[in-house]
Amino acid sequence: MIPFSPPRIDQKIIDEVTLALTSGWITTGPKTKLFERKLEAYTNARRVFCCNANANGLELFMRWLGVGPGDEVIIPAYTYCATANIVIHLGATPVMVDVREDFTIDPEKVEAAITAKTKAIVPVDLGGLPADYPALWAIVNRNKTQFSPTSEAQKALGRIALVTDAAHSVGAMINGEKLGNQADAMVFSFHAVKNLTTAEGGAVCLNLPKTIDCDEVYTWLNTRSLHGQSKDALAKTQAGGWEYDVVEAGWKCNMTDLQAAIGLVELERYDADTMIKRQVVAEAYQNAFSQQKWALCPVLTDKVRTTSYHLYLLRIRGIDRPKRDAIIQSIFDGGVSVNVHYKPLPLMTAYKSRGYKMDDYPVSKMLWESEISLPIFYDITEEQIQKVISVVTSAVVSHL
Numbered sequence: 001m002i003p004f005s006p007p008r009i010d011q012k013i014i015d016e017v018t019l020a021l022t023s024g025w026i027t028t029g030p031k032t033k034l035f036e037r038k039l040e041a042y043t044n045a046r047r048v049f050c051c052n053a054n055a056n057g058l059e060l061f062m063r064w065l066g067v068g069p070g071d072e073v074i075i076p077a078y079t080y081c082a083t084a085n086i087v088i089h090l091g092a093t094p095v096m097v098d099v100r101e102d103f104t105i106d107p108e109k110v111e112a113a114i115t116a117k118t119k120a121i122v123p124v125d126l127g128g129l130p131a132d133y134p135a136l137w138a139i140v141n142r143n144k145t146q147f148s149p150t151s152e153a154q155k156a157l158g159r160i161a162l163v164t165d166a167a168h169s170v171g172a173m174i175n176g177e178k179l180g181n182q183a184d185a186m187v188f189s190f191h192a193v194k195n196l197t198t199a200e201g202g203a204v205c206l207n208l209p210k211t212i213d214c215d216e217v218y219t220w221l222n223t224r225s226l227h228g229q230s231k232d233a234l235a236k237t238q239a240g241g242w243e244y245d246v247v248e249a250g251w252k253c254n255m256t257d258l259q260a261a262i263g264l265v266e267l268e269r270y271d272a273d274t275m276i277k278r279q280v281v282a283e284a285y286q287n288a289f290s291q292q293k294w295a296l297c298p299v300l301t302d303k304v305r306t307t308s309y310h311l312y313l314l315r316i317r318g319i320d321r322p323k324r325d326a327i328i329q330s331i332f333d334g335g336v337s338v339n340v341h342y343k344p345l346p347l348m349t350a351y352k353s354r355g356y357k358m359d360d361y362p363v364s365k366m367l368w369e370s371e372i373s374l375p376i377f378y379d380i381t382e383e384q385i386q387k388v389i390s391v392v393t394s395a396v397v398s399h400l
């Protein structure tokens with residue numbers, strides 16, 4: 001069976017993790033701090049804070065922003081559950097809107113959903129394709145007058161925050177620039193299936209306006225990721241440094257140096273190796289399927305955007321859900337693992353029971369019913385790529 005997205009674990013990763021294991025320091029420490037510095041250089045973000053997951057990074061940033069009960073946060077209906085869950089954890093309301101046919105949040109739908117309670121817009125760079133940032137910024141700036149801040153951070157910002165769920169988009173580009181500094185905060189995921197992994201992990205790229213001190217925001221996030229302690233474990237080991245305060249009942253979601261050791265290797269070879277391989281795989285699929293009348297191929301690049309090639313989101317023209325599922329079964333029977341990204345949130349019990357209805361998001365419904373994600377991973381061979389193409393083609397043709 002050709003797997004869907006196994007991580008690339010080679011000797012280099014094993015050696016670096018072994019070094020970290022034997023260094024005498026395995027939790028948050030010098031490797032995590034170095035990884036943050038390297039991510040700052042890579043993304044051009046003002047400051048980067050690493051933690052144990054994208055979801056916790058997004059949630060902590062929203063806590064810094066002071067989002068809470070009575071507030072609304074606009075998210076796409078077509079995303080992974082984490083984007084909505086973090087809003088619910090804060091006691092705020094996720095306001096779901098539909099997406100465009102390229103799978104990214106529809107700016108027109110975003111603007112129509114803004115109310116005086118809106119505190120943040122959370123686009124998702126789905127599959128690695130950047131959302132429409134110029135349109136989203138224009139919306140944020142056009143809607144300053146009805147913004148009504150309820151926290152010090154919101155007052156300092158003076159407008160709705162743009163906070164990206166960038167779980168898929170490390171290395172994607174917009175207008176020739178790497179993603180990481182196109183929103184107030186952009187939060188990557190380094191989960192095991194992601195392009196750049198630390199097994200589990202996340203990074204919050206901070207790009208708040210110059211009037212807000214990103215170093216202070218970094219310290220706020222860092223402290224809250226360590227139970228609210230004023231010092232991390234490494235600082236406490238320094239001579240005479242044992243005493244600390246707890247400034248607020250915090251959370252525990254720090255990145256360890258073992259995770260950062262993996263991330264440092266992954267980042268070092270990301271552009272020159274990982275991304276090139278992912279591009280080769282995606283382009284092989286694109287070349288093969290763009291010649292088929294039944295295929296609707298994903299946007300990999302357009303005039304301003306280039307994907308990170310995280311997912312290859314193939315759609316089959318004119319099929320419904322039962323046919324899509326039958327095609328998937330045939331693909332599995334042919335020895336290829338595929339996936340669906342995503343079953344939209346209004347179809348999931350947790351959100352359906354809160355009143356979200358699939359019929360309110362017709363583009364999301366149409367996308368998901370016809371979508372099949374194909375395998376992309378570093379170690380996939382040319383032979384396996386050709387097998388994916390032929391198995392998918394026969395499976396589709398046999399069901400049309």
Ligand SMILES: Cc1ncc(COP(=O)(O)O)c(C=O)c1O
Pocket residue numbers: 052053054055056079080082083124165167168188189190191201202
């Ligand atoms: C779009 C999206 N958002 C958020 C997440 C959550 O990432 P993490 O597991 O790092 O919290 C994922 C993970 O799959 C995702 O795909």
